[in-house]
Amino acid sequence: MTFVCNSFPTDIHGWAELLPERQICEPLNGAHRVPWVVVGAGLTGLACARRLGGLHPDQEILLLDARRVGQGASGRNSGFVVATSQFPGGVVPSQIENYRRVNRINQAGLDLLSVQVSENAIDCQWRREGFYHTAADHSAIKEYEHFLHYLDILEVDHKPLDRTALHKRLGTNLYQVGIHIADGALVQPAALVRGLADTLPPNVSLYEQSPALKIEYGNPLTLHLATADVKTDKLILAMNYESATLGFLRPYITGSTLAGSFTRILDKRELASLGTLTEWGAISLHSGGATLRLTRDNRLSIRNTAEYHGSTLLSDSEMASRQAIHRAAFDKRFPQLEHVPFEYSWSGVEGISRNGTNFFGRQRENIYLAGGYNGSGVSRGTAFGTAIADYASGEPSQTVSDCLTSAPGAWMPPRPFLDIAAFFMVRSRFSGVGLDR
Numbered sequence: 347m348t349f350v351c352n353s354f355p356t357d358i359h360g361w362a363e364l365l366p367e368r369q370i371c372e373p374l375n376g377a378h379r380v381p382w383v384v385v386g387a388g389l390t391g392l393a394c395a396r397r398l399g400g401l402h403p404d405q406e407i408l409l410l411d412a413r414r415v416g417q418g419a420s421g422r423n424s425g426f427v428v429a430t431s432q433f434p435g436g437v438v439p440s441q442i443e444n445y446r447r448v449n450r451i452n453q454a455g456l457d458l459l460s461v462q463v464s465e466n467a468i469d470c471q472w473r474r475e476g477f478y479h480t481a482a483d484h485s486a487i488k489e490y491e492h493f494l495h496y497l498d499i500l501e502v503d504h505k506p507l508d509r510t511a512l513h514k515r516l517g518t519n520l521y522q523v524g525i526h527i528a529d530g531a532l533v534q535p536a537a538l539v540r541g542l543a544d545t546l547p548p549n550v551s552l553y554e555q556s557p558a559l560k561i562e563y564g565n566p567l568t569l570h571l572a573t574a575d576v577k578t579d580k581l582i583l584a585m586n587y588e589s590a591t592l593g594f595l596r597p598y599i600t601g602s603t604l605a606g607s608f609t610r611i612l613d614k615r616e617l618a619s620l621g622t623l624t625e626w627g628a629i630s631l632h633s634g635g636a637t638l639r640l641t642r643d644n645r646l647s648i649r650n651t652a653e654y655h656g657s658t659l660l661s662d663s664e665m666a667s668r669q670a671i672h673r674a675a676f677d678k679r680f681p682q683l684e685h686v687p688f689e690y691s692w693s694g695v696e697g698i699s700r701n702g703t704n705f706f707g708r709q710r711e712n713i714y715l716a717g718g719y720n721g722s723g724v725s726r727g728t729a730f731g732t733a734i735a736d737y738a739s740g741e742p743s744q745t746v747s748d749c750l751t752s753a754p755g756a757w758m759p760p761r762p763f764l765d766i767a768a769f770f771m772v773r774s775r776f777s778g779v780g781l782d783r
């Protein structure tokens with residue numbers, strides 16, 4: 347079922363489906379004057395608003411989202427909270443400082459989330475015991491060698507595993523080799539963002555289903571919504587691939603649509619046919635490979651499609667055809683569970699740039715932006731969101747410096763050329779994927 351809020355479509359599939367109904371915040375109405383507005387209540391915007399709330403306890407911060415909290419990528423992702431990023435290809439010596447910089451940002455976001463989940467007792471299946479990186483076919487096995495070398499150079503705590511060890515833990519024979527990275531967390535993403543939204547500081551006011559439609563430049567800035575106008579001194583944009591709706595990043599970011607499926611809850615016998623671990627996550631070492639999880643509520647999930655789809659979600663009929671791809675990949679890994687149906691499938695749109703960079707900084711006077719993490723935004727988005735609040739408040743930090751060092755975005759052509767270029771860009775991630783899909 348598709349629910350349309352102006353030009354910000356959403357649907358009800360996925361992780362949010364597994365949670366109880368939530369009371370949504372009212373849309374914003376009327377005329378307002380506040381020192382701070384944050385647009386976008388995904389992980390970036392939530393982290394930003396939380397930090398601003400702490401930095402300026404006597405000032406009001408307005409946080410707006412076009413949809414309901416959790417309906418963007420932040421509530422639809424696969425729930426891997428990454429500490430150590432994998433960079434495909436061999437280690438490039440001149441890039442080692444860049445790898446360290448990115449991992450410092452990831453680590454900062456992971457640590458922030460860890461504290462926020464624990465201090466606010468957010469019930470989101472948080473599990474900080476690391477996860478697996480797996481390889482079944484030739485290209486991924488090559489990446490395995492590269493990744494081991496990289497982890498050794500960066501002195502990251504990890505453990506290489508062979509096929510037998512992986513089978514024993516995960517219950518699938520598909521993978522030839524894998525690596526367990528000790529740090530990193532798994533989470534129920536929709537429960538995380540809802541929990542974060544429900545525990546914001548008292549001086550942060552959240553309004554859902556409140557798309558910002560236009561900015562009128564001046565001092566103060568004026569933000570126009572359908573039924574409200576807000577005058578503000580500082581505006582922070584945390585809108586991911588939709589920044590262009592307010593006129594920012596248009597030639598640098600677009601959306602790639604990913605889709606995955608969950609089984610129903612497995613019974614005791616089905617669980618016993620898997621490995622010894624009761625909860626785990628596995629990311630493919632090939633960029634087009636499947637992401638798998640056994641969740642705390644005993645469902646297996648698989649995500650293995652990514653495509654350029656005009657930065658939109660999939661319709662029900664498109665989802666049915668992607669589900670067939672999930673099914674084939676699932677049966678290949680777990681032939682003993684071929685009879686277990688999928689209960690839900692879902693899609694989500696991640697922000698991607700041509701050169702895989704992230705965006706951070708001042709866009710114009712009193713307007714700041716953070717976003718676009720190319721599929722790795724749970725920890726990184728949290729760090730970027732926190733850092734953009736610091737930066738806009740004039741607070742220096744190591745994370746601010748690290749985020750400011752992000753490479754500039756590579757230009758992308760306007761539509762219809764963008765559609766063709768983005769189609770091939772996303773498709774190229776599947777080259778040589780083989781059995782890892």
Ligand SMILES: Cc1cc2nc3c(=O)[nH]c(=O)nc-3n(C[C@H](O)[C@H](O)[C@H](O)COP(=O)(O)OP(=O)(O)OC[C@H]3O[C@@H](n4cnc5c(N)ncnc54)[C@H](O)[C@@H]3O)c2cc1C
Pocket residue numbers: 354385386387388389390391410411412413416417418419420421422423424425426427428556557558559584585586587588589591592604605649693694695696697716717718719720721722723724725726727
């Ligand atoms: C299927 C899938 C799996 C993924 N798996 C992982 C994973 O396992 N680990 C990982 O690290 N990353 C993963 N990602 C990427 C990660 O989810 C994103 O990088 C991250 O959530 C981005 O957070 P964000 O807050 O910047 O953007 P979003 O979550 O997209 O939030 C942006 C918000 O801005 C709002 N908005 C947009 N325009 C306006 C407007 N004009 N007015 C008001 N509000 C507006 C939107 O409604 C949205 O809620 C995955 C992504 C997808 C789609």
